[in-house]
Each structure stands twice: as C-alpha cells, then as structure tokens.
Amino acid sequence: MQELDIAGMGSVRVTRKSDNVVVLEKDLMTEQMVLAMGPQHPSTHGVLKLECLTDGEVITEAVPFLGYLHRCFEKCCENVDYPGIVPYTDRLDYLAGMNNEFAYAIAVEKLLDIEIPRRVEFIRVMVAELNRIASHLVAIGTYGIDLGAFTPFLFCFRDREHILALLEWASGARMLYNYIWVGGLAYDIPSDFNKRVKEFVDYFRPKTVELYKLLTENEIFVKRTIGIGIMPADVAINYGWSGPMLRGSGVKWDLRRNDPYSIYPELDFEVPVPDGKDSEVGDCLSRHLVRVLEMEESLKIIEQCIDKMPGTEGFNPRSAVPKRVRPKAGEVYARAENPRGELGFYIQSDGKSTKPLRCKARSSCFVNLSAMKDLSKGQLLPDLVAIIGSIDIVLGEVDR
Amino acid sequence: MEEGKVLSQSVQQSAAAYAIIHDKFGEAVSAFDANETMPFFEVLNTSIWTEIALFMRDNPKLQFNYMACLSGVDYQAEEKVGIVCNFESLGIFNHKLAVKVKCARNGGSIPSVACVWHTANWHEREAYDMFGMSFTGHPDFKRILCPDDWEGYPLLKDYKVQETYHGIKVPY
Numbered sequence: 328m329q330e331l332d333i334a335g336m337g338s339v340r341v342t343r344k345s346d347n348v349v350v351l352e353k354d355l356m357t358e359q360m361v362l363a364m365g366p367q368h369p370s371t372h373g374v375l376k377l378e379c380l381t382d383g384e385v386i387t388e389a390v391p392f393l394g395y396l397h398r399c400f401e402k403c404c405e406n407v408d409y410p411g412i413v414p415y416t417d418r419l420d421y422l423a424g425m426n427n428e429f430a431y432a433i434a435v436e437k438l439l440d441i442e443i444p445r446r447v448e449f450i451r452v453m454v455a456e457l458n459r460i461a462s463h464l465v466a467i468g469t470y471g472i473d474l475g476a477f478t479p480f481l482f483c484f485r486d487r488e489h490i491l492a493l494l495e496w497a498s499g500a501r502m503l504y505n506y507i508w509v510g511g512l513a514y515d516i517p518s519d520f521n522k523r524v525k526e527f528v529d530y531f532r533p534k535t536v537e538l539y540k541l542l543t544e545n546e547i548f549v550k551r552t553i554g555i556g557i558m559p560a561d562v563a564i565n566y567g568w569s570g571p572m573l574r575g576s577g578v579k580w581d582l583r584r585n586d587p588y589s590i591y592p593e594l595d596f597e598v599p600v601p602d603g604k605d606s607e608v609g610d611c612l613s614r615h616l617v618r619v620l621e622m623e624e625s626l627k628i629i630e631q632c633i634d635k636m637p638g639t640e641g642f643n644p645r646s647a648v649p650k651r652v653r654p655k656a657g658e659v660y661a662r663a664e665n666p667r668g669e670l671g672f673y674i675q676s677d678g679k680s681t682k683p684l685r686c687k688a689r690s691s692c693f694v695n696l697s698a699m700k701d702l703s704k705g706q707l708l709p710d711l712v713a714i715i716g717s718i719d720i721v722l723g724e725v726d727r
Numbered sequence: 728m729e730e731g732k733v734l735s736q737s738v739q740q741s742a743a744a745y746a747i748i749h750d751k752f753g754e755a756v757s758a759f760d761a762n763e764t765m766p767f768f769e770v771l772n773t774s775i776w777t778e779i780a781l782f783m784r785d786n787p788k789l790q791f792n793y794m795a796c797l798s799g800v801d802y803q804a805e806e807k808v809g810i811v812c813n814f815e816s817l818g819i820f821n822h823k824l825a826v827k828v829k830c831a832r833n834g835g836s837i838p839s840v841a842c843v844w845h846t847a848n849w850h851e852r853e854a855y856d857m858f859g860m861s862f863t864g865h866p867d868f869k870r871i872l873c874p875d876d877w878e879g880y881p882l883l884k885d886y887k888v889q890e891t892y893h894g895i896k897v898p899y
Contacts, residue, residue, distance in 0.1 A: 394872040401857070402881055437764055564792050564817055567846030580818060659764040660796060660813045660825065673798045673811060685882075687798040697849040726872060 359387065364711070366395050372469065372715065373722030377699070379711065386711060389703040391696060396726040404686035409435050409652035410509050412686065417503040419670075419688055420724040422465050425451075425458035425494070426665045428507035433588055434661035434672035435509045438654040443647055446637045447511050448590045450644075453524065453632040454494060454506065456625040460531070461490040462666035463618045463625075466719040470615060471542055473716040474551045479541045486534055489527055496520065509652055512644035521633045528626050535622055543605070543612075543619060552612040556702045556714040559609060566701075567694045570668025571621065572718065574600050575614035582664035594631050596624045611717035618719075653681050660689075667691040667719055688727055692720040734761055740822035741766040747788055752779060767811070767825035773837060776828050777864070780840040783814065783824075791824065793817035794844040799854030803884045806832045808858045810851075812840075830860050839865040857882035 342350045365376040374395035380388040400419065404412050416431045417424040429451055436443065468483030491501045497516050498506035506513050542548050558568070563576040573580055581598040583591040599620035606612035656678030662671035668691030675685040695718050702714050734742070738761050745759040745768055755772035756779070770776050783791045791814040798811045809829035816822050830837050839862035841848040851862045852871040859880035862868060869875060878889045888898050 394874070397872045399881065405882075440763075561792075562845075565845050567794055567844065578818060585818075585821065657762060657764055658767075658811070658825075660811075661764075662795065669795065671796050671813070673796055673813070675800065685798070685800050687796070689796040689798075693849065694846055697845065 362708075364389075366392075372720055375696075375715075375720065375722055375725070377711070377715075379703075379708070381708060384708050386703050386706050386708060389699055389711060391699050393693075393696075393726055396722045398727065400727040401685075401687055404683055406682065408681040409654075409683065412683075413508060414503065414505045416688070417505060418723060419690065419727060420462075420665060420667060420692070420721045421502055422721055423458050423462040423666045424502055424504045425454045425507060426462075426663065427670060428504065429455050429589075430661070430663035430665065430670045431672055432507050432509050433663055434659055434674050435652065435654070437661050438657060438659045438674060438676060439510070439649065439652065441510055441647055441649070443510065444642065444644075445590075446639070446642050447644060447647070449632050449636040450512060450516055451507055452589055452591070452594070453629055453636075454497065456628045456632070457490050457493060457524070459666045460622050460625050461487045461494075463622050464490075466618055466666070467538065467542065467615065470716040470719070471548070473712050474548055476542060476545060476548055479538060482534070482538060482541065486531060489530070493520070493523060493527060496523075508645070508648055510648040511646065515639065515642065515644045521636065524629060525633055528629055532623075532626060535619070535626075539619060543616065549612060551710075552606075552615060552713055552717070553610060554607050555611045555710045556706065556717060557607060557609045558698065558702065562701070563609070563698075566698045568668070568698065569691055569694070570665065571614055571617040572668060572695050574598065574617045575717075576609040577601060577603075577613075582662060582669060586662070588661075588663060593635070594628050596627050599624065611713050614717045614719075651681060654678070662689070665691055667721065667724070668695060670724075688724075690724045690727060692718070692722075692725045693727075696720055696725055735763060737823065738763060738766050740820070741824045744789055744791075744820075744822050744824050747786065748779065748783065751782060751786075755779070765813075765825050766823075767827055769827040769829070773828055773830055775838075777838040777840055777843065779826075780843045783826075784843055790816045790819045792819065794840075794846040794850075795823075797847055797850035797854065799858040799860070799882065800827075801832075801858060801882060801884050802829065803832075805829070808832050808835060808860045808883075810837060810854055810860075812847075834861075836861040836863050838863050839868075841865050856880070859883065 344350055360381050362379045362381050364379055366374040376392040378390045379386050403415055413428055416427040419427050464483040464487040468480035471479040495501050498504040558576050560576045560578050563573050577600055579598050579600050584598055599617055601608050601613040601616055654676040656676055658675045660673045662669050670691055671689035673687040674683050677684045703711055742759055755775055757769040757771050759768050783789050793815045795813040795815055800809050800811055807829045809827055812826045814824050828837050837860055839851055851865055856870040856873050857880055879886055
C-alpha cells in the first residue's frame with residue numbers, strides 16, 4: 328500500500344491487489360464549504376454578513392462582517408454641538424429611540440452637573456419603558472418569523488402600533504423622536520396622555536398572556552430554541568454581554584437596579600432571570616423568556632410612573648435646558664439599560680467648545696454580537712438563524 | 728483635586744482599587760485622577776499593560792471581570808493616540824475604574840488585552856480602524872467597520888477623506 332498525490336484528487340491510497348488489479352481509495356470526507364449568509368439575508372435582521380465555514384450542515388466557524396450601515400456617528404458628533412447630537416442618537420438603535428436619547432442625556436447632564444425637574448424624570452422613564460415594550464415586541468415578533476411562526480409577528484406589530492401612536496402624540500414622530508433633550512424634554516406630554524397610557528396598559532396586559540401562549544408554549548418554537556446556543560454566565564460576562572442576553576445566562580444584572588439612574592430606585596419592579604425550569608439557562612429560549620417577562624415589568628413601571636407623577640403646576644419641560652451647552656473640561660462614561668443591553672456614552676469635553684472632543688457610543692448589540700464565533704461553533708445551520716434572532720441585533724447600533 | 732472636597736462613595740471605591748494596583752506596579756502607573764464623572768489612572772509603562780490587565784482581572788480584591796467600554800482617543804496636542812477602558816467588577820464588588828493607555832501617533836502600538844477580556848477583541852479592532860494604532864498580540868487584527876482597503880483613519884483630528892474609492896467619488 329502506498330500513498331500517491333494524484334493531481335486534482337488530493338491524497339489517494341493505492342493498493343495493489345494483484346498484477347493487474349489496483350485499488351485507488353480516497354477518503355470519503357465531506358468537503359468544507361464557505362457559505363456567505365447576508366448582507367441581504369432576511370434572517371440577519373439588516374445588513375449583517377456572516378461567512379460560515381460549514382462541514383455538511385454543521386458550522387465549523389461563522390465570522391460576522393460589519394460596516395454595511397456605518398454612518399460615522401462618532402465623526403458626526405465631533406462636528407455638531409451637544410444638543411444637536413440627540414437626533415443622531417435616535418438613529419443608532421432605531422427601534423428604541425427614546426432609550427438612546429435618555430442614555431445620551433444622562434451622560435451630558437452628568438458632565439454638566441445639573442438637576443432635572445422631577446416630572447421630567449417621570450415622563451422620561453415612562454416613554455423609555457413604553458419604547459422598551461415596543462422594541463421587545465419587534466424582537467419577539469421577528470424571532471417568531473425566523474423560526475416559522477408568522478402569527479405572533481402580526482400580533483406584536485398590531486400592539487406596537489398603539490405604542491408608536493402614543494409616542495407620536497407626545498413627540499411628533501413615530502420612531503426618531505428628538506424628544507428627550509439635554510436638561511429636559513422638547514414638550515410636556517399632552518393633557519390626556521396618562522389616561523391613554525393607562526388604557527393601553529389595561530389593554531396590553533392580557534395580550535402578553537396571549538403572546539406567551541402563542542410562542543413560549545408552542546412546541547415547535549420550544550424545540551427550535553431550547554438548548555441551542557448556550558452561553559455560560561462567566562463567559563458571557565467576559566464577552567461584555569449585557570441586558571436580556573446576560574440575564575438569559577442567569578446573571579441577575581440590570582443597570583436600572585445595580586447602577587441606578589434617574590428615578591428607578593423609587594420604583595418597584597423585578598429583574599427576571601430564567602430559573603432553568605422552562606429552559607436551559609443560557610440558551611436561546613432563556614433570552615426569549617427574559618424579553619417576554621420584561622414587558623410585564625415595564626408595564627408595572629409605567630403604572631407607577633402614572634401614579635407618582637407630579638402635576639403640571641408651574642412646570643416647564645425646558646426649565647433646566649441650558650441655553651448653551653458648554654461643559655467644563657473632563658470626561659464621562661455614563662450608561663443606561665436599553666432593550667438590548669447597556670448603551671454607554673463616553674464623552675470628552677475640552678471645556679472651551681460647544682462640541683464634544685470625542686463622543687463614543689458603546690453599543691450593546693456590537694458587544695453581544697462579538698460572541699457569534701463562540702456561539703455558533705458546532706451548531707447546525709438552521710440553528711444559526713435561531714441564534715442570531717436571539718441576540719436581537721439592530722444593525723444601526725452595531726455599525727453606528 | 729480641590730482640597731476639602733468630599734469624594735463620593737463610588738470614587739472612594741475606585742481609589743481603593745487603584746491603591747492595590749499602585750502597590751503592585753508602582754512607577755508603571757500614573758497618579759489617580761479622582762474626578763466625580765470618570766475616575767481614572769494612566770498606564771505609563773505601556774509594555775506591561777497586558778500584565779496590569781491580568782492583575783486587574785484576577786486579583787481577588789479587584790476582580791474587574793467586565794470591560795464595559797474601550798474607546799480610542801486622539802491626543803493631537805501630545806502627538807499621541809490612546810485608548811480609554813472602563814472596567815467594572817460586575818456582581819462581585821461593583822467598583823469601577825477607567826484606565827488610559829497611550830502610544831505614539833504615527834505607527835505606535837499598544838499590547839492587546841483581547842486574551843484577558845473577549846470584549847476587547849472587537850473594540851480594539853474598532854480603535855485601530857478609527858485611529859490607526861496597532862495592538863500587538865491581537866488574535867484577529869484587521870479593520871472592522873471600514874473596508875480593508877480604506878485609506879487613513881477617520882477619527883483622527885487631521886483626517887482628510889480620500890477623493891475616490893474604487894472609482895466612486897467619496898466627498899459629497
């Protein structure tokens with residue numbers, strides 16, 4: 328027996344059976360194939376490209392390629408004054424504009440060291456939590472679509488429309504609000520706003536149960552997600568995961584509780600983490616469950632905001648808005664709990680200019696997505712779709 | 728720091744964490760900047776940055792297991808570029824600390840800490856993409872947001888955008 332290298336066939340084993348019979352054997356290995364998924368693939372939720380190295384249907388490596396939606400957010404910030412950046416932040420995670428503005432406002436206010444009227448804080452938290460529900464509805468609905476369940480998507484978008492209508496009523500825009508300003512708000516909420524929000528909460532509460540039954544108790548959905556893409560807690564922390572992704576791995580960590588900002592310390596809500604009964608801790612189903620349960624907590628927060636909100640007597644939403652934002656020289660890193668995790672802003676001010684010297688957005692999706700290589704190794708190709716969906720990326724925030 | 732000013736609790740925690748690092752590395756780290764918005768220290772001996780990082784993560788009294796953010800910064804006046812890292816001991820001590828590392832503006836390099844915190848992997852690629860410093864020992868060192876054949880580093884203060892990219896006019 329000898330090994331020969333025959334052109335085009337690679338290594339071939341040659342065995343001489345008799346004088347005129349020669350057996351050529353080639354290893355029956357399946358060939359490794361490179362499969363480019365995206366940037367136009369519907370289940371990549373935008374313009375993400377994944378280069379998958381596959382062996383049959385098993386993924387040996389999936390490498391994400393970013394930058395298709397890069398709009399130079401950070402370069403733009405250096406050329407606009409502080410209040411002018413607020414509309415840009417809307418366009419980071421365009422499904423949760425209010426939360427982005429909130430995080431940015433916190434960062435600049437920390438640098439300016441100013442006090443915000445109490446009513447402003449309550450309105451901010453209320454609209455941010457409404458936006459969180461809207462964002463989770465998109466995440467849950469599209470996750471259903473990725474795995475073949477179409478109906479929940481329609482239900483989610485129907486309910487999300489109510490929230491967008493409410494936010495449009497308050498701010499004038501459906502998704503890109505420019506509502507939370509540095510030091511205050513663009514406008515006070517309309518006079519009947521709280522009543523309508525209460526109506527929405529009463530309407531939506533039974534719908535969360537319906538949604539729970541449609542997806543989370545759906546046998547096919549559960550089979551597609553349970554035990555898929557498991558991330559242990561310590562690795563998740565090392566990867567810098569945050570938000571529902573980190574809580575899905577069983578770490579009870581929520582910036583609203585653990586590094587509180589605004590009026591969150593006064594509010595009563597739970598931080599849901601999977602207990603391992605319905606799902607395996609750290610898998611795709613856990614992350615989905617955390618999102619579903621978080622919507623219920625957001626409803627609780629909204630109700631408390633309505634009850635505790637101070638009245639309008641002598642209230643001006645722009646009373647603390649500085650005429651000219653020129654912080655003293657220094658740096659700040661401030662963050663807030665967004666629907667997708669920790670959104671942080673690192674801002675550097677030189678003390679002279681009305682424009683920041685450097686403004687970096689720490690994107691939660693960007694960090695969560697960086698674990699893709701580890702998450703997808705050895706998984707089946709259809710499960711890759713389940714994994715990307717559970718990360719819940721918004722490419723506007725990944726590429727900035 | 729102004730005399731007589733009372734530091735908030737979180738800054739005191741950061742100061743205590745810094746004291747442990749200073750005891751170990753002495754002259755290699757700068758004095759502690761105890762400001763209220765982002766207390767930090769700077770690594771003066773850049774070559775041992777990975778060692779300091781490992782110490783920060785593994786020392787039982789520090790346990791900075793979570794890298795929240797790594798931002799590249801252009802210090803044009805000092806002819807330097809650098810990174811600012813925000814660390815936190817997530818779920819253990821909850822203390823926070825920021826670290827600055829600087830290198831020469833043209834062709835400078837900083838040791839990579841991607842082996843210490845996975846978060847640093849993509850963030851260091853982004854810092855290189857935008858500021859052009861290289862990270863020695865990085866497992867997958869290339870641009871991340873801009874195309875591989877893009878010219879220049881966009882977030883440098885004196886950046887001039889290229890005229891054309893593959894025959895497409897760039898400035899508009």
